[in-house]
Amino acid sequence: MSTSPPTYERESSHKSNAIAPKRQRGRERVARILDAAGALFLEKGVDGATMTEIAARSGTAIGSLYRFFPTKESLSLTLLERFIHDRLARLDEICAGARPGDCDAVTGQLLGAWLDKRDERDYTTLLLAARPDAEQSGKAWRDQFLARVVAVLEKTCPEAQDTAAARGIVLLHVLKLAPQLVTGEGQGAVEAEIRKLVFSLVSAA
Template identity: 70%
Template sequence: METSPDTYARISSHKSNAVPPKRQRGRERVARILDAAGAVFVEKGVEGATMTEIAARSGTAIGSLYRFFPTRESIATTLLERFIHDRLEALDRICATTGPGEWEDAATGLMQLWLGRRAERDYTTLLMAARPDAETVTKEWRARFLSRVIALLAQVHPPARDSAPARGVVLLHVLKLAPQLVTGEDDAAIEGELRKIVLRLLAAR
């Protein structure tokens, strides 16, 4: 997965000699580093993860790792920002491709987004909990998610635009709960019931 240049601009503030990748090969290497780091964080915890193990797991020379990420904290920050950035972009795509009355398509997109990428969600939750400013950052990101969900609700059912803010709060909580309830293939019935709730909220029924 490709990480945005803006993310590297923010990360570079951790240390002036951090070098963002300019070529596709470098971006692919960074993606491998981030994926490996996520797995190490889940297995060893934030404090137990080491730069040496992250380098080994990603098949990266330790010098190259430090060139892209000068600290373990910079990796953690990039992982969090990558997850949030990708989810916000996905919400924007759903909104851009879903018109009035297309509740089924909107429900499918939202359910897939919140139930997919479980590994990333696991380490994102872990890394967020380890931040001293977790409460503040969580509120900021949740507000950005909510604004997009409200926009989607207003778009798929314009006559119920006035109730979109309230429905958006409920819908976001339902989506947040979904991964805790749907944990495997045997939970198809539960996923179906959740989808019905999502559809009712989208259609303002």
């Protein structure tokens, strides 16, 4: 199997109808809008948060908000895609930098990719669940994540490529579960145990 990281399309098959700003100032405003929307979705749920509240939280005029995002659905989809694409790009970076036998570094990078930005992960779960095509979209994105995780395993431990696909499935489930387990009292000890498990899968030990 090839060890090159798979490519992915930046454009989803589900059109958000959002307007992508061309200027840096506009991109920064959109980022503030998306951050505010994510925080409100966590606090009130996708249905409970209003566009008016999102505009106020982000310091954006309501007219400007609707210019960038004609509907709350378009905003939600853009927010979801931002997280998915960011995580996919992170995996591509890990794969590009992976070297045979570099198991410890890759373990830390993979675990960090899932433990970082936990709030974003939480509202992404809400956004995906709210979609009418949640099952289909979720599977498509999981397949992209899995392909990248397997590519990382193949580069890091090329002598065990025959088990990379199976290890990748288990590893992806462990990584997805990690943010829910590494929380509260004793989280350091829990993270240490998860790291051992991830290392064993990366190194094919």
